[in-house]
Amino acid sequence: MPASTTLGPTIHVRGRILGEEDLRVEGRVDGAIELSETLIVEESGVVLAEIQARDVVVRGIVIGNVTATDSVTLDAGAKLMGDIEAPRVILADGAAFKGSVKVTGAGPRPRARKTSVASASPVARGAGRTTVAGSIPRVRAARPDAPPPQEDEPTVVVRRQDVAPAQKAPKKAPPKPAKAASKKKTAKKKTAKKRTKARPKVPSRKKRKVSRR
Amino acid sequence: MANTVIGSTIVIDGEISGEEDLTVLGTVKGRIALREHIHVEPTGVIEANIETATITVEGTVTGDIHATERAELKSNCRVVGDIRAPRILIADGASFKGTVDMEG
Known part of the structure:
Protein backbone atom coordinates (compact mmCIF):
# COMPACT_ATOMS: atom_id res chain seq x y z
CA MET A 1 0.00 0.00 0.00
CA PRO A 2 1.19 3.52 -0.62
CA ALA A 3 2.74 5.25 2.34
CA SER A 4 1.10 8.55 1.61
CA THR A 5 -2.31 9.44 2.91
CA THR A 6 -4.99 10.90 0.72
CA LEU A 7 -8.26 12.44 1.78
CA GLY A 8 -10.49 12.36 -1.27
CA PRO A 9 -12.62 15.19 -2.62
CA THR A 10 -15.83 14.20 -0.86
CA ILE A 11 -14.20 13.55 2.49
CA HIS A 12 -14.77 15.96 5.31
CA VAL A 13 -12.73 15.58 8.47
CA ARG A 14 -13.58 17.55 11.58
CA GLY A 15 -10.94 17.21 14.20
CA ARG A 16 -7.26 16.71 14.57
CA ILE A 17 -4.95 14.90 12.21
CA LEU A 18 -1.53 13.79 13.39
CA GLY A 19 0.95 11.90 11.30
CA GLU A 20 4.44 11.11 10.19
CA GLU A 21 3.86 10.78 6.47
CA ASP A 22 2.76 12.84 3.52
CA LEU A 23 -0.84 13.93 3.57
CA ARG A 24 -2.73 14.98 0.47
CA VAL A 25 -6.01 16.78 1.04
CA GLU A 26 -8.47 16.91 -1.83
CA GLY A 27 -11.48 17.28 0.43
CA ARG A 28 -12.05 19.35 3.50
CA VAL A 29 -10.43 19.41 6.92
CA ASP A 30 -11.63 21.51 9.84
CA GLY A 31 -9.50 21.49 12.95
CA ALA A 32 -5.78 20.97 13.12
CA ILE A 33 -3.10 19.17 11.18
CA GLU A 34 0.28 18.20 12.57
CA LEU A 35 2.65 16.33 10.30
CA SER A 36 6.34 15.56 10.30
CA GLU A 37 6.28 15.36 6.52
CA THR A 38 4.63 17.18 3.63
CA LEU A 39 1.09 18.44 3.52
CA ILE A 40 -0.36 19.03 0.07
CA VAL A 41 -3.66 20.83 -0.27
CA GLU A 42 -4.86 20.14 -3.79
CA GLU A 43 -6.98 22.43 -5.95
CA SER A 44 -10.21 20.94 -4.62
CA GLY A 45 -8.92 20.94 -1.05
CA VAL A 46 -10.22 23.24 1.66
CA VAL A 47 -8.44 23.33 4.99
CA LEU A 48 -9.70 25.39 7.89
CA ALA A 49 -7.06 24.48 10.39
CA GLU A 50 -3.92 25.32 12.23
CA ILE A 51 -1.24 23.57 10.23
CA GLN A 52 2.14 22.36 11.37
CA ALA A 53 4.28 20.36 8.98
CA ARG A 54 7.72 20.11 7.49
CA ASP A 55 6.63 21.28 4.06
CA VAL A 56 3.29 22.70 3.10
CA VAL A 57 2.19 22.98 -0.53
CA VAL A 58 -1.07 24.80 -1.16
CA ARG A 59 -2.95 24.68 -4.42
CA GLY A 60 -6.39 25.01 -2.92
CA ILE A 61 -7.78 27.00 -0.03
CA VAL A 62 -6.30 27.25 3.45
CA ILE A 63 -7.71 29.36 6.23
CA GLY A 64 -5.56 29.22 9.33
CA ASN A 65 -2.03 29.74 10.44
CA VAL A 66 0.64 27.68 8.74
CA THR A 67 3.89 26.76 10.45
CA ALA A 68 6.46 24.78 8.53
CA THR A 69 9.89 23.63 9.61
CA ASP A 70 11.13 23.71 6.02
CA SER A 71 9.00 25.49 3.46
CA VAL A 72 5.58 26.83 2.59
CA THR A 73 4.68 26.96 -1.09
CA LEU A 74 1.63 28.70 -2.50
CA ASP A 75 1.14 27.59 -6.07
CA ALA A 76 -0.93 29.39 -8.66
CA GLY A 77 -4.57 29.23 -7.69
CA ALA A 78 -3.84 28.90 -4.00
CA LYS A 79 -5.74 30.97 -1.48
CA LEU A 80 -4.38 31.36 1.99
CA MET A 81 -5.74 33.47 4.79
CA GLY A 82 -3.54 33.28 7.84
CA ASP A 83 -0.04 33.78 9.03
CA ILE A 84 2.89 31.87 7.60
CA GLU A 85 5.93 30.97 9.61
CA ALA A 86 8.69 29.07 7.83
CA PRO A 87 12.36 29.33 6.86
CA ARG A 88 11.35 29.36 3.20
CA VAL A 89 8.21 30.86 1.78
CA ILE A 90 7.46 30.59 -1.92
CA LEU A 91 4.56 32.50 -3.42
CA ALA A 92 3.82 31.71 -7.03
CA ASP A 93 2.24 34.08 -9.50
CA GLY A 94 -1.51 33.71 -9.22
CA ALA A 95 -1.54 32.83 -5.55
CA ALA A 96 -3.76 34.83 -3.22
CA PHE A 97 -2.58 35.40 0.29
CA LYS A 98 -3.72 37.53 3.18
CA GLY A 99 -1.74 37.47 6.36
CA SER A 100 1.72 37.97 7.65
CA VAL A 101 4.90 36.14 6.83
CA LYS A 102 7.59 35.32 9.32
CA VAL A 103 10.72 33.85 7.83
CA THR A 104 12.36 32.03 10.66
CA GLY A 105 16.03 31.17 10.63
CA ALA A 106 18.04 30.48 7.50
CA GLY A 107 16.72 27.79 5.27
CA PRO A 108 18.71 25.86 2.69
CA ARG A 109 17.75 28.39 0.05
CA PRO A 110 17.31 31.87 1.49
CA ARG A 111 15.14 32.99 -1.38
CA ALA A 112 12.08 33.54 0.72
CA ARG A 113 10.08 36.55 -0.41
CA LYS A 114 8.54 38.71 2.21
CA THR A 115 5.43 39.66 0.37
CA SER A 116 2.30 40.36 2.29
CA VAL A 117 0.03 40.65 -0.72
CA ALA A 118 0.33 38.50 -3.81
CA SER A 119 -2.73 38.27 -6.00
CA ALA A 120 -1.26 39.05 -9.37
CA SER A 121 -3.12 36.78 -11.70
CA PRO A 122 -2.28 36.62 -15.41
CA VAL A 123 -5.59 38.31 -16.15
CA ALA A 124 -4.70 41.29 -14.01
CA ARG A 125 -1.36 41.55 -15.73
CA GLY A 126 -2.97 41.50 -19.16
CA ALA A 127 -5.26 44.29 -18.13
CA GLY A 128 -2.27 46.28 -16.99
CA ARG A 129 -0.63 45.90 -20.37
CA THR A 130 -3.65 47.02 -22.30
CA THR A 131 -4.00 50.16 -20.23
CA VAL A 132 -0.36 50.94 -20.84
CA ALA A 133 -0.85 50.53 -24.57
CA GLY A 134 -3.89 52.79 -24.52
CA SER A 135 -2.05 55.55 -22.74
CA ILE A 136 0.95 55.50 -25.02
CA PRO A 137 0.05 58.61 -27.08
CA ARG A 138 -0.34 60.65 -23.94
CA VAL A 139 2.87 59.35 -22.53
CA ARG A 140 4.75 60.23 -25.68
CA ALA A 141 3.25 63.68 -25.91
CA MET B 1 -9.51 6.75 -8.67
CA ALA B 2 -9.88 9.22 -5.91
CA ASN B 3 -9.65 6.74 -3.13
CA THR B 4 -9.13 8.01 0.35
CA VAL B 5 -6.33 6.39 2.29
CA ILE B 6 -5.42 7.07 5.88
CA GLY B 7 -1.83 5.94 6.20
CA SER B 8 -0.32 3.88 8.97
CA THR B 9 1.25 6.76 10.87
CA ILE B 10 -1.80 9.00 10.66
CA VAL B 11 -3.99 9.63 13.67
CA ILE B 12 -7.28 11.38 13.14
CA ASP B 13 -9.10 12.51 16.24
CA GLY B 14 -12.50 13.72 15.18
CA GLU B 15 -15.15 13.07 12.65
CA ILE B 16 -14.85 11.83 9.10
CA SER B 17 -17.70 12.11 6.66
CA GLY B 18 -17.83 11.64 2.95
CA GLU B 19 -19.12 9.79 -0.04
CA GLU B 20 -16.23 7.69 -1.21
CA ASP B 21 -14.32 4.59 -0.26
CA LEU B 22 -12.07 4.83 2.75
CA THR B 23 -9.06 2.68 3.50
CA VAL B 24 -7.69 2.90 7.02
CA LEU B 25 -4.16 1.81 7.82
CA GLY B 26 -3.75 4.26 10.66
CA THR B 27 -5.84 5.32 13.62
CA VAL B 28 -9.19 7.05 13.67
CA LYS B 29 -10.90 8.15 16.86
CA GLY B 30 -14.30 9.78 16.95
CA ARG B 31 -16.93 9.08 14.34
CA ILE B 32 -17.01 7.90 10.75
CA ALA B 33 -19.99 8.45 8.49
CA LEU B 34 -19.63 7.32 4.90
CA ARG B 35 -21.99 6.18 2.19
CA GLU B 36 -19.50 3.84 0.56
CA HIS B 37 -17.04 1.17 1.61
CA ILE B 38 -14.67 1.20 4.54
CA HIS B 39 -11.70 -1.11 4.59
CA VAL B 40 -9.80 -1.41 7.85
CA GLU B 41 -6.40 -2.88 7.06
CA PRO B 42 -4.52 -5.09 9.55
CA THR B 43 -2.61 -2.08 10.84
CA GLY B 44 -5.75 0.02 11.09
CA VAL B 45 -7.24 0.95 14.43
CA ILE B 46 -10.65 2.54 14.73
CA GLU B 47 -12.06 3.76 17.98
CA ALA B 48 -15.23 5.21 16.66
CA ASN B 49 -18.83 4.63 15.85
CA ILE B 50 -19.09 3.79 12.17
CA GLU B 51 -21.90 4.39 9.73
CA THR B 52 -21.34 3.12 6.24
CA ALA B 53 -22.76 1.08 3.40
CA THR B 54 -20.25 -1.76 3.61
CA ILE B 55 -17.26 -2.43 5.82
CA THR B 56 -14.45 -4.95 5.82
CA VAL B 57 -12.39 -5.23 8.99
CA GLU B 58 -8.97 -6.82 9.09
CA GLY B 59 -7.63 -4.66 11.88
CA THR B 60 -9.11 -3.40 15.11
CA VAL B 61 -12.43 -1.67 15.64
CA THR B 62 -13.71 -0.48 18.95
CA GLY B 63 -17.16 1.01 18.61
CA ASP B 64 -20.51 0.34 17.08
CA ILE B 65 -20.75 -0.53 13.41
CA HIS B 66 -23.85 0.31 11.43
CA ALA B 67 -23.65 -0.86 7.84
CA THR B 68 -26.62 -0.38 5.57
CA GLU B 69 -25.54 -3.27 3.33
CA ARG B 70 -22.79 -5.51 4.63
CA ALA B 71 -20.26 -5.98 7.41
CA GLU B 72 -17.41 -8.41 7.05
CA LEU B 73 -15.02 -9.38 9.81
CA LYS B 74 -11.93 -11.10 8.44
CA SER B 75 -9.77 -13.50 10.34
CA ASN B 76 -7.35 -11.92 12.82
CA CYS B 77 -9.50 -8.85 13.19
CA ARG B 78 -10.59 -7.56 16.56
CA VAL B 79 -13.97 -5.96 16.96
CA VAL B 80 -15.50 -4.75 20.20
CA GLY B 81 -18.94 -3.22 19.78
CA ASP B 82 -22.35 -3.82 18.36
CA ILE B 83 -22.85 -4.60 14.71
CA ARG B 84 -26.01 -3.71 12.88
CA ALA B 85 -26.24 -4.75 9.23
CA PRO B 86 -28.50 -6.83 7.00
CA ARG B 87 -25.60 -9.07 5.97
CA ILE B 88 -22.83 -9.95 8.38
CA LEU B 89 -19.86 -12.21 7.68
CA ILE B 90 -17.57 -13.30 10.46
CA ALA B 91 -14.57 -15.30 9.33
CA ASP B 92 -12.93 -18.09 11.23
CA GLY B 93 -10.33 -16.59 13.55
CA ALA B 94 -12.03 -13.26 13.95
CA SER B 95 -12.28 -11.87 17.43
CA PHE B 96 -15.59 -10.23 18.18
CA LYS B 97 -17.27 -9.04 21.31
CA GLY B 98 -20.66 -7.41 21.10
CA THR B 99 -24.13 -7.92 19.78
CA VAL B 100 -25.32 -8.53 16.26
CA ASP B 101 -28.48 -7.08 14.79
CA MET B 102 -29.32 -8.21 11.27
CA GLU B 103 -32.70 -6.57 10.98
CA GLY B 104 -31.17 -3.41 9.54
Whole structure:
Protein backbone atom coordinates (compact mmCIF):
# COMPACT_ATOMS: atom_id res chain seq x y z
CA MET A 1 0.00 0.00 0.00
CA PRO A 2 1.19 3.52 -0.62
CA ALA A 3 2.74 5.25 2.34
CA SER A 4 1.10 8.55 1.61
CA THR A 5 -2.31 9.44 2.91
CA THR A 6 -4.99 10.90 0.72
CA LEU A 7 -8.26 12.44 1.78
CA GLY A 8 -10.49 12.36 -1.27
CA PRO A 9 -12.62 15.19 -2.62
CA THR A 10 -15.83 14.20 -0.86
CA ILE A 11 -14.20 13.55 2.49
CA HIS A 12 -14.77 15.96 5.31
CA VAL A 13 -12.73 15.58 8.47
CA ARG A 14 -13.58 17.55 11.58
CA GLY A 15 -10.94 17.21 14.20
CA ARG A 16 -7.26 16.71 14.57
CA ILE A 17 -4.95 14.90 12.21
CA LEU A 18 -1.53 13.79 13.39
CA GLY A 19 0.95 11.90 11.30
CA GLU A 20 4.44 11.11 10.19
CA GLU A 21 3.86 10.78 6.47
CA ASP A 22 2.76 12.84 3.52
CA LEU A 23 -0.84 13.93 3.57
CA ARG A 24 -2.73 14.98 0.47
CA VAL A 25 -6.01 16.78 1.04
CA GLU A 26 -8.47 16.91 -1.83
CA GLY A 27 -11.48 17.28 0.43
CA ARG A 28 -12.05 19.35 3.50
CA VAL A 29 -10.43 19.41 6.92
CA ASP A 30 -11.63 21.51 9.84
CA GLY A 31 -9.50 21.49 12.95
CA ALA A 32 -5.78 20.97 13.12
CA ILE A 33 -3.10 19.17 11.18
CA GLU A 34 0.28 18.20 12.57
CA LEU A 35 2.65 16.33 10.30
CA SER A 36 6.34 15.56 10.30
CA GLU A 37 6.28 15.36 6.52
CA THR A 38 4.63 17.18 3.63
CA LEU A 39 1.09 18.44 3.52
CA ILE A 40 -0.36 19.03 0.07
CA VAL A 41 -3.66 20.83 -0.27
CA GLU A 42 -4.86 20.14 -3.79
CA GLU A 43 -6.98 22.43 -5.95
CA SER A 44 -10.21 20.94 -4.62
CA GLY A 45 -8.92 20.94 -1.05
CA VAL A 46 -10.22 23.24 1.66
CA VAL A 47 -8.44 23.33 4.99
CA LEU A 48 -9.70 25.39 7.89
CA ALA A 49 -7.06 24.48 10.39
CA GLU A 50 -3.92 25.32 12.23
CA ILE A 51 -1.24 23.57 10.23
CA GLN A 52 2.14 22.36 11.37
CA ALA A 53 4.28 20.36 8.98
CA ARG A 54 7.72 20.11 7.49
CA ASP A 55 6.63 21.28 4.06
CA VAL A 56 3.29 22.70 3.10
CA VAL A 57 2.19 22.98 -0.53
CA VAL A 58 -1.07 24.80 -1.16
CA ARG A 59 -2.95 24.68 -4.42
CA GLY A 60 -6.39 25.01 -2.92
CA ILE A 61 -7.78 27.00 -0.03
CA VAL A 62 -6.30 27.25 3.45
CA ILE A 63 -7.71 29.36 6.23
CA GLY A 64 -5.56 29.22 9.33
CA ASN A 65 -2.03 29.74 10.44
CA VAL A 66 0.64 27.68 8.74
CA THR A 67 3.89 26.76 10.45
CA ALA A 68 6.46 24.78 8.53
CA THR A 69 9.89 23.63 9.61
CA ASP A 70 11.13 23.71 6.02
CA SER A 71 9.00 25.49 3.46
CA VAL A 72 5.58 26.83 2.59
CA THR A 73 4.68 26.96 -1.09
CA LEU A 74 1.63 28.70 -2.50
CA ASP A 75 1.14 27.59 -6.07
CA ALA A 76 -0.93 29.39 -8.66
CA GLY A 77 -4.57 29.23 -7.69
CA ALA A 78 -3.84 28.90 -4.00
CA LYS A 79 -5.74 30.97 -1.48
CA LEU A 80 -4.38 31.36 1.99
CA MET A 81 -5.74 33.47 4.79
CA GLY A 82 -3.54 33.28 7.84
CA ASP A 83 -0.04 33.78 9.03
CA ILE A 84 2.89 31.87 7.60
CA GLU A 85 5.93 30.97 9.61
CA ALA A 86 8.69 29.07 7.83
CA PRO A 87 12.36 29.33 6.86
CA ARG A 88 11.35 29.36 3.20
CA VAL A 89 8.21 30.86 1.78
CA ILE A 90 7.46 30.59 -1.92
CA LEU A 91 4.56 32.50 -3.42
CA ALA A 92 3.82 31.71 -7.03
CA ASP A 93 2.24 34.08 -9.50
CA GLY A 94 -1.51 33.71 -9.22
CA ALA A 95 -1.54 32.83 -5.55
CA ALA A 96 -3.76 34.83 -3.22
CA PHE A 97 -2.58 35.40 0.29
CA LYS A 98 -3.72 37.53 3.18
CA GLY A 99 -1.74 37.47 6.36
CA SER A 100 1.72 37.97 7.65
CA VAL A 101 4.90 36.14 6.83
CA LYS A 102 7.59 35.32 9.32
CA VAL A 103 10.72 33.85 7.83
CA THR A 104 12.36 32.03 10.66
CA GLY A 105 16.03 31.17 10.63
CA ALA A 106 18.04 30.48 7.50
CA GLY A 107 16.72 27.79 5.27
CA PRO A 108 18.71 25.86 2.69
CA ARG A 109 17.75 28.39 0.05
CA PRO A 110 17.31 31.87 1.49
CA ARG A 111 15.14 32.99 -1.38
CA ALA A 112 12.08 33.54 0.72
CA ARG A 113 10.08 36.55 -0.41
CA LYS A 114 8.54 38.71 2.21
CA THR A 115 5.43 39.66 0.37
CA SER A 116 2.30 40.36 2.29
CA VAL A 117 0.03 40.65 -0.72
CA ALA A 118 0.33 38.50 -3.81
CA SER A 119 -2.73 38.27 -6.00
CA ALA A 120 -1.26 39.05 -9.37
CA SER A 121 -3.12 36.78 -11.70
CA PRO A 122 -2.28 36.62 -15.41
CA VAL A 123 -5.59 38.31 -16.15
CA ALA A 124 -4.70 41.29 -14.01
CA ARG A 125 -1.36 41.55 -15.73
CA GLY A 126 -2.97 41.50 -19.16
CA ALA A 127 -5.26 44.29 -18.13
CA GLY A 128 -2.27 46.28 -16.99
CA ARG A 129 -0.63 45.90 -20.37
CA THR A 130 -3.65 47.02 -22.30
CA THR A 131 -4.00 50.16 -20.23
CA VAL A 132 -0.36 50.94 -20.84
CA ALA A 133 -0.85 50.53 -24.57
CA GLY A 134 -3.89 52.79 -24.52
CA SER A 135 -2.05 55.55 -22.74
CA ILE A 136 0.95 55.50 -25.02
CA PRO A 137 0.05 58.61 -27.08
CA ARG A 138 -0.34 60.65 -23.94
CA VAL A 139 2.87 59.35 -22.53
CA ARG A 140 4.75 60.23 -25.68
CA ALA A 141 3.25 63.68 -25.91
CA ALA A 142 4.21 64.42 -22.35
CA ARG A 143 7.58 62.72 -22.30
CA PRO A 144 9.26 61.98 -25.56
CA ASP A 145 12.28 60.85 -23.55
CA ALA A 146 10.84 57.51 -22.62
CA PRO A 147 8.56 56.05 -25.26
CA PRO A 148 7.95 52.30 -25.09
CA PRO A 149 10.23 50.28 -27.38
CA GLN A 150 7.38 49.22 -29.66
CA GLU A 151 6.54 52.81 -30.56
CA ASP A 152 10.11 53.85 -31.17
CA GLU A 153 10.18 53.08 -34.88
CA PRO A 154 7.35 55.38 -35.98
CA THR A 155 8.93 58.17 -33.97
CA VAL A 156 12.16 57.73 -35.83
CA VAL A 157 10.35 57.99 -39.17
CA VAL A 158 8.73 61.24 -38.14
CA ARG A 159 12.08 62.65 -37.19
CA ARG A 160 13.60 62.02 -40.59
CA GLN A 161 10.68 63.58 -42.42
CA ASP A 162 10.66 66.47 -40.10
CA VAL A 163 14.36 67.13 -40.48
CA ALA A 164 14.28 67.16 -44.30
CA PRO A 165 11.58 69.83 -44.84
CA ALA A 166 12.77 71.84 -41.91
CA GLN A 167 16.07 72.42 -43.67
CA LYS A 168 14.42 73.53 -46.92
CA ALA A 169 11.57 75.61 -45.61
CA PRO A 170 11.80 76.50 -41.95
CA LYS A 171 8.63 77.63 -40.07
CA LYS A 172 6.29 76.15 -42.71
CA ALA A 173 7.09 72.75 -41.47
CA PRO A 174 3.83 71.84 -39.63
CA PRO A 175 1.56 70.99 -42.61
CA LYS A 176 4.16 69.35 -44.83
CA PRO A 177 5.63 66.77 -42.50
CA ALA A 178 2.15 65.62 -41.63
CA LYS A 179 1.41 64.75 -45.27
CA ALA A 180 4.75 63.10 -45.70
CA ALA A 181 4.21 61.18 -42.54
CA SER A 182 0.84 59.89 -43.67
CA LYS A 183 2.34 58.77 -46.98
CA LYS A 184 5.25 56.97 -45.48
CA LYS A 185 3.15 55.32 -42.81
CA THR A 186 0.89 53.37 -45.10
CA ALA A 187 1.85 50.29 -43.19
CA LYS A 188 0.42 51.73 -40.00
CA LYS A 189 -2.60 53.69 -41.15
CA LYS A 190 -4.44 53.57 -37.88
CA THR A 191 -1.61 55.00 -35.90
CA ALA A 192 -1.02 57.62 -38.57
CA LYS A 193 -4.65 58.75 -38.39
CA LYS A 194 -4.51 59.03 -34.66
CA ARG A 195 -1.37 61.05 -34.94
CA THR A 196 -2.86 63.49 -37.41
CA LYS A 197 -5.65 64.15 -34.92
CA ALA A 198 -3.10 65.03 -32.31
CA ARG A 199 -1.39 67.39 -34.73
CA PRO A 200 -0.80 70.45 -32.56
CA LYS A 201 1.37 68.55 -30.16
CA VAL A 202 3.50 66.94 -32.84
CA PRO A 203 5.71 69.86 -33.87
CA SER A 204 6.83 70.65 -30.38
CA ARG A 205 7.70 67.05 -29.80
CA LYS A 206 9.73 66.94 -32.99
CA LYS A 207 11.50 70.12 -32.20
CA ARG A 208 12.48 68.84 -28.84
CA LYS A 209 13.82 65.70 -30.37
CA VAL A 210 15.70 67.58 -33.00
CA SER A 211 17.18 69.87 -30.44
CA ARG A 212 18.12 66.87 -28.33
CA ARG A 213 20.13 65.56 -31.20
CA MET B 1 -9.51 6.75 -8.67
CA ALA B 2 -9.88 9.22 -5.91
CA ASN B 3 -9.65 6.74 -3.13
CA THR B 4 -9.13 8.01 0.35
CA VAL B 5 -6.33 6.39 2.29
CA ILE B 6 -5.42 7.07 5.88
CA GLY B 7 -1.83 5.94 6.20
CA SER B 8 -0.32 3.88 8.97
CA THR B 9 1.25 6.76 10.87
CA ILE B 10 -1.80 9.00 10.66
CA VAL B 11 -3.99 9.63 13.67
CA ILE B 12 -7.28 11.38 13.14
CA ASP B 13 -9.10 12.51 16.24
CA GLY B 14 -12.50 13.72 15.18
CA GLU B 15 -15.15 13.07 12.65
CA ILE B 16 -14.85 11.83 9.10
CA SER B 17 -17.70 12.11 6.66
CA GLY B 18 -17.83 11.64 2.95
CA GLU B 19 -19.12 9.79 -0.04
CA GLU B 20 -16.23 7.69 -1.21
CA ASP B 21 -14.32 4.59 -0.26
CA LEU B 22 -12.07 4.83 2.75
CA THR B 23 -9.06 2.68 3.50
CA VAL B 24 -7.69 2.90 7.02
CA LEU B 25 -4.16 1.81 7.82
CA GLY B 26 -3.75 4.26 10.66
CA THR B 27 -5.84 5.32 13.62
CA VAL B 28 -9.19 7.05 13.67
CA LYS B 29 -10.90 8.15 16.86
CA GLY B 30 -14.30 9.78 16.95
CA ARG B 31 -16.93 9.08 14.34
CA ILE B 32 -17.01 7.90 10.75
CA ALA B 33 -19.99 8.45 8.49
CA LEU B 34 -19.63 7.32 4.90
CA ARG B 35 -21.99 6.18 2.19
CA GLU B 36 -19.50 3.84 0.56
CA HIS B 37 -17.04 1.17 1.61
CA ILE B 38 -14.67 1.20 4.54
CA HIS B 39 -11.70 -1.11 4.59
CA VAL B 40 -9.80 -1.41 7.85
CA GLU B 41 -6.40 -2.88 7.06
CA PRO B 42 -4.52 -5.09 9.55
CA THR B 43 -2.61 -2.08 10.84
CA GLY B 44 -5.75 0.02 11.09
CA VAL B 45 -7.24 0.95 14.43
CA ILE B 46 -10.65 2.54 14.73
CA GLU B 47 -12.06 3.76 17.98
CA ALA B 48 -15.23 5.21 16.66
CA ASN B 49 -18.83 4.63 15.85
CA ILE B 50 -19.09 3.79 12.17
CA GLU B 51 -21.90 4.39 9.73
CA THR B 52 -21.34 3.12 6.24
CA ALA B 53 -22.76 1.08 3.40
CA THR B 54 -20.25 -1.76 3.61
CA ILE B 55 -17.26 -2.43 5.82
CA THR B 56 -14.45 -4.95 5.82
CA VAL B 57 -12.39 -5.23 8.99
CA GLU B 58 -8.97 -6.82 9.09
CA GLY B 59 -7.63 -4.66 11.88
CA THR B 60 -9.11 -3.40 15.11
CA VAL B 61 -12.43 -1.67 15.64
CA THR B 62 -13.71 -0.48 18.95
CA GLY B 63 -17.16 1.01 18.61
CA ASP B 64 -20.51 0.34 17.08
CA ILE B 65 -20.75 -0.53 13.41
CA HIS B 66 -23.85 0.31 11.43
CA ALA B 67 -23.65 -0.86 7.84
CA THR B 68 -26.62 -0.38 5.57
CA GLU B 69 -25.54 -3.27 3.33
CA ARG B 70 -22.79 -5.51 4.63
CA ALA B 71 -20.26 -5.98 7.41
CA GLU B 72 -17.41 -8.41 7.05
CA LEU B 73 -15.02 -9.38 9.81
CA LYS B 74 -11.93 -11.10 8.44
CA SER B 75 -9.77 -13.50 10.34
CA ASN B 76 -7.35 -11.92 12.82
CA CYS B 77 -9.50 -8.85 13.19
CA ARG B 78 -10.59 -7.56 16.56
CA VAL B 79 -13.97 -5.96 16.96
CA VAL B 80 -15.50 -4.75 20.20
CA GLY B 81 -18.94 -3.22 19.78
CA ASP B 82 -22.35 -3.82 18.36
CA ILE B 83 -22.85 -4.60 14.71
CA ARG B 84 -26.01 -3.71 12.88
CA ALA B 85 -26.24 -4.75 9.23
CA PRO B 86 -28.50 -6.83 7.00
CA ARG B 87 -25.60 -9.07 5.97
CA ILE B 88 -22.83 -9.95 8.38
CA LEU B 89 -19.86 -12.21 7.68
CA ILE B 90 -17.57 -13.30 10.46
CA ALA B 91 -14.57 -15.30 9.33
CA ASP B 92 -12.93 -18.09 11.23
CA GLY B 93 -10.33 -16.59 13.55
CA ALA B 94 -12.03 -13.26 13.95
CA SER B 95 -12.28 -11.87 17.43
CA PHE B 96 -15.59 -10.23 18.18
CA LYS B 97 -17.27 -9.04 21.31
CA GLY B 98 -20.66 -7.41 21.10
CA THR B 99 -24.13 -7.92 19.78
CA VAL B 100 -25.32 -8.53 16.26
CA ASP B 101 -28.48 -7.08 14.79
CA MET B 102 -29.32 -8.21 11.27
CA GLU B 103 -32.70 -6.57 10.98
CA GLY B 104 -31.17 -3.41 9.54
